[in-house]
Structures are given as C-alpha cells and as structure tokens.
Amino acid sequence: MIQRILLGVAFYFLWIGLSGHFSPFLVATSLISVVGVVLLLTHLGLVARQFQPFSLVVPLVIYWGWLLVEIVKSNIDVARCVLGLGRPATPSMAWIETSQKSELCRTLYGNSITLTPGTFTVLAEGDRFLVHALHREGIAALQDGEMDRRCLALDEKFRGRIA
Amino acid sequence: MTAADILDLGRNVLGDGLVFLGAFATLVGAIGLLRLPDFYTRAHAGGVTDTAGAIGILVGLAILSPDLLTALKLLIVLVVALFASPTSCHALARAAFRSGIRPALDGDRPPPPQPGE
Numbered sequence: 001m002i003q004r005i006l007l008g009v010a011f012y013f014l015w016i017g018l019s020g021h022f023s024p025f026l027v028a029t030s031l032i033s034v035v036g037v038v039l040l041l042t043h044l045g046l047v048a049r050q051f052q053p054f055s056l057v058v059p060l061v062i063y064w065g066w067l068l069v070e071i072v073k074s075n076i077d078v079a080r081c082v083l084g085l086g087r088p089a090t091p092s093m094a095w096i097e098t099s100q101k102s103e104l105c106r107t108l109y110g111n112s113i114t115l116t117p118g119t120f121t122v123l124a125e126g127d128r129f130l131v132h133a134l135h136r137e138g139i140a141a142l143q144d145g146e147m148d149r150r151c152l153a154l155d156e157k158f159r160g161r162i163a
Numbered sequence: 164m165t166a167a168d169i170l171d172l173g174r175n176v177l178g179d180g181l182v183f184l185g186a187f188a189t190l191v192g193a194i195g196l197l198r199l200p201d202f203y204t205r206a207h208a209g210g211v212t213d214t215a216g217a218i219g220i221l222v223g224l225a226i227l228s229p230d231l232l233t234a235l236k237l238l239i240v241l242v243v244a245l246f247a248s249p250t251s252c253h254a255l256a257r258a259a260f261r262s263g264i265r266p267a268l269d270g271d272r273p274p275p276p277q278p279g280e
Contacts, residue, residue, distance in 0.1 A: 017239070020232045068218075075188065075215040078207055082195035091204055091268050114249035117210035122203075122256045132256065132266060134207045 003047055006054050008038045049158075050104050059154055066150065070116050078117040078134060090136045093122070096129045099148055105155035112147055178227035185219020192216060202259055203266040206252060213248035217241060 011034045019026070041047050049055075080086030096113075100106045110129055114120040119138040123130040133139045142148070188211055195208025221241040225234040 014239075017232065017235045071214050071218070075211055078195070078211050079188065079191045079215075082191050082198060082208055082211070089199065089204055091201075091266055093266060093268055110253065111246070111249040114210070114252050115214060115245065117207055117214055120206060120210065120249075120256055121253050122260045124253075130260070132203045132206075134204055 003049065003052065003054070004038050004042065007041070007047060007052055008034050010052075011037060050102070053104060053158060056154060056158055059157055063150055063154060067112055067115070070147070074116045074118045074138075081134060087135065089134050091132065091134060092136045092139050093130065093132045094139045094143075096131050096139075096142050096148075098127050098129060099152050100127075100155040102155050102158055105151050105158060108154065109148065109151040112151065113142065174226055178223045181219050181223030181226065183219075183223075185216050185221075185223060188212065188215035188219055201267050202264055203256065206256055210248075210252060213252065214245070217244045217248070 012030070015030050015034065016022075019030070021027075038047070053060075077086065081089055098106055098109055100109055106124075106127070110121045110124050113129065113131060118135060119131055119133045119142060121129045122132050131139060131142060133142075192208050192210075192212030195211060196205050199205045199208055218241065221237050221244070225237040225241075228234045228237060
C-alpha cells in the first residue's frame with residue numbers, strides 16, 4: 001500500500017512538472033488519472049520493490065554524484081585517445097566477477113560500467129560480466145572493485161529491507 | 164550593474180560553456196567513430212557522445228532555460244537518456260559478440276572463452 005501511495009505521489013509530481021497547469025479542474029482530473037494509472041499497474045502486477053526501489057532513492061542520488069565524476073574522468077581519457085593526444089588504445093577484454101545478489105543492483109553495476117566511456121559490458125551471464133575496455137587499465141580499475149563495492153553497498157541496503 | 168545582472172551573466176556564461184563542451188564531446192565522439200580501428204573500440208567513441216555530449220548539452224540548456232518547468236523537463240530527458248544509452252550500447256555489443264564479431268585485442272590475444280566452456 002505504501003508502495004502504491006509513493007508511486008502515486010511520484011506520478012503526480014511528474015504530471016505537474018510536465019504540464020505546468022495549476023487550474024483546479026485540471027489538478028482534479030490529473031488526480032483521477034494518477035489513481036487510474038496506479039490501479040492499472042497494480043492489475044498488471046508491476047507494483048513491486050524491484051520495479052520502484054523507493055528506499056534506494058537517496059543512496060542512488062549520492063551514487064550518481066560519484067558516478068558523474070568517474071564519467072567525466074573517463075571521458076577525458078577516451079577523448080585524448082581519440083584525438084591522438086594520450087596513450088594509444090590497448091583494447092582488452094576480461095570476465096569481471098560481480099558480488100551483487102539482486103538483479104536490480106547487478107543491472108545498475110552493468111549499466112554503470114557501460115555508462116563510463118572506455119569500458120562496456122558485452123555479455124552478462126549469471127554473476128559475471130564480459131567487459132571490453134579501450135585501455136588495459138580500464139579492466140584493472142574494474143577488478144580493483146571500487147564501483148563493485150559501491151553497488152554492493154546499495155545492494156545490501158536494498159536486500160536489507162526484505163529480510 | 165545590479166546583482167541580478169551579474170547573476171544573469173554568470174548563468175549565461177556557465178550555460179554557454181556547458182553547451183560548448185557538450186558539442187565538443189559530440190564532435191570527439193564522431194571523430195572517434197571514424198578513427199578507431201574496430202567495432203568495439205568505436206562503441207567507446209559512441210559512449211563519449213552518449214554521456215559527455217548529452218550531459219553537457221542538456222544541463223547547459225537547463226541552465227539557460229527561462230523558467231523552472233522547462234529546466235525540469237530537460238533534466239527528465241537527461242535521466243531517461245542516461246538510462247537508455249548504456250542499455251542500447253550493451254544490446255549492440257551483445258548482438259555483435261553473439262553474431263561472431265571478435266575484437267582485435269592488444270597483443271593479438273584471443274578473447275576469453277565463455278565461462279561455462
């Protein structure tokens with residue numbers, strides 16, 4: 001139930017943010033449409049913690065801040081390689097172990113690897129990712145496990161609420 | 164010059180700078196797409212356009228936008244783009260790997276085998 005109310009509130013803010021209308025009639029009808037959408041999602045069985053992880057919103061935004069810095073750093077690296085200013089490319093490929101238990105946080109980890117330029121996930125089989133990197137150091141940095149640790153902390157927070 | 168003028172000037176400089184950086188990153192991505200040797204390394208150049216290009220241009224436009232609602236919409240577009248682009252990049256790489264395109268690796272080493280084999 002709390003999940004549905006939170007989802008409805010999120011939808012309502014999204015509606016207000018996208019429409020920008022505040023007349024009483026439209027605000028009332030939007031309320032009806034939000035309730036309708038939440039009921040429809042309940043009927044489809046799409047209201048669940050792994051689809052809307054509200055408990056992770058604050059840690060996730062903090063994680064995004066860290067990820068943004070990593071994205072900027074690796075963007076500079078790849079741009080220098082493309083323009084021929086830095087080290088030449090040493091493409092490499094390796095299987096990376098992931099330690100997250102939940103599908104959600106494993107997806108987060110895989111997407112974070114792909115989102116930082118210079119490394120991307122080619123295959124995701126079970127709890128391992130096949131990662132391609134533009135530089136050999138990219139694989140080494142992933143095996144070092146800073147990003148894995150941060151995703152694991154989010155994963156533990158996510159699963160802690162179930163138990 | 165009043166304080167509001169200075170604030171406006173600062174906002175314009177910051178916004179224009181970010182849009183310029185985003186456009187430059189997109190250009191670098193396009194050059195990389197042409198210069199790098201094989202499919203997988205070219206996908207890395209696409210990553211530059213997806214991240215630095217999208218972040219620079221959309222955040223810059225959000226800072227330059229006249230009202231808060233427009234800025235909010237641009238940031239929603241950015242979040243959706245940042246969720247969609249790694250997914251499409253992964254789908255592309257996975258399809259290439261599955262259909263037998265093997266990357267040219269440093270020192271001519273073969274790509275690692277499947278974990279089950």
